[in-house]
Amino acid sequence: MIVWVNGTFGAGKTSTARELQALIPGSTVFDPESVGAYLRWILPPGELVGLTDFQDLTAWRRLVPDTAAALLAQLPGTLIVPMTLLRQDYRDEVFGALAARRVPVHHLLLHAEETILRKRIEGDDQEARAARQWRLDHLDAYRRARGWLERDCVTVDTAEATPRQVAERIVEIVRSGAALCPIVQDPVSGRDTLAAAVLFFDEQDRVLLVDPVYKPGWEFPGGVVEDGEAPTAAAVREVSEELGLRLDPSRLRLLVTDWEPHRGPRSGGMRLVFDGGLLTDDQRARLVLPDAELRAWRFVSEAESASLLPDSKRDRLAAALRARAAGAPLYLEAGAKAG
Known part of the structure; x- marks a missing residue:
């Protein structure tokens, strides 16, 4: 220790x-x-x-x-x-x-x-x-x-x-044991991974971000898809674990598929971003964060997110917002539209 x-x-x-x-x-x-x-x-x-x-x-x-x-x-x-x-x-x-x-x-x-x-x-x-x-x-x-x-x-x-x-x-x-840090033991994979994130919005079309305790910066709710798990099932599981929300996987709408190059210990692989829709006042009041994983949540505008997200996720969010407005998903490679 x-x-x-x-x-x-x-x-x-x-x-x-x-x-x-x-x-x-x-x-x-x-x-x-x-x-x-x-x-x-x-x-x-x-x-x-x-x-x-x-x-x-x-x-x-x-x-x-x-x-x-x-x-x-x-x-x-x-x-x-x-x-x-x-x-x-x-x-x-x-x-x-x-x-x-x-x-x-x-x-x-x-x-x-x-x-x-x-x-x-x-x-x-x-x-x-x-x-x-x-x-x-x-x-x-x-x-x-x-x-x-x-x-x-x-x-x-x-x-x-x-x-x-x-x-x-x-x-x-x-x-x-009073000073022991309650922090999620998130193993760092040495290989590319498949991950699924869910974007939630408020009445001002601001997007919800969460603050992990185990890595710097803010993040979208979501996580790595486990072996044999469907991406929508992973999204539902991660949202339940991180926010205490129960989602219907059939209501998730794909916004972005982004191939992310391997730049560090927690990057590399395919990243899927789903639209989780509007969070009502009642749902927001019932959000529960796991102390060992997340510190806080907040709704932010796209401009506000620029100082909270790393470049790759900032580009991915911008693309997801465009896809949401257009009603059609986008395919990206390293945060940019391919082709």
Whole structure:
């Protein structure tokens, strides 16, 4: 398992991790900053222009869960990860990849009031002035992230406690299971897949999107078609599991068939998009999301979806809306009309 010790600079992650290692037999400390340092060394200079945080590198967000899983295979036990993680979409990407590898994650947040954090950062003689200012500047990002962090983590206040006391408290929390992330263990397929999505609309013709906890960005309701399963049956099953809605498969209307190239661990294969029709007020009131899979739902306009969906799904949605208006399905390849 992983004990992920989150918190902004000055919260005491590094010193707490050392104490945790002494308290948890057979544990190993893995600092993902080493992955960032390696990428800075190996990537061509052009890839690093304007980079202020290695977490913004796609390679970092993929290598961290891969490295953690490899370390656990080599050194079975507990992996202690002291790492600031303030962007929720990055948390989803990293933790989702770990869940796909069946690695449980206990997520702890070390917290102290900002005045204490500033005092700790400014009083660290080992920090160069530039690094110290960079850490102070990140206090704003921590303040903005507190809302989702407190919902996702168990918070441990470090203001009046020694690192040893904080570590002892974390051990208690981990043993209780209170900090274990409830996240769907969605296995990542190495082959192309067939997936079915369903679009639902409100009275303003806005489309419903859902926010998965196991990957970044928003998504259409739906999922992968299982072996031997009809695509419409998969669509009905996924909508029932994700939203608590019971659909009549005969009322689903195909809007788009899109061949998606294999660009990453969760892409590649045929993507079907169905029209699920209008969701009534009564249906919206009865929507129930599985905590381990989805965080939220919302209706958005096509323009609003542009900042929520990746390019491939944005193109697919635009095509689906055109097909819905025209009353005829479209065939796409990589989000564009073929032929």
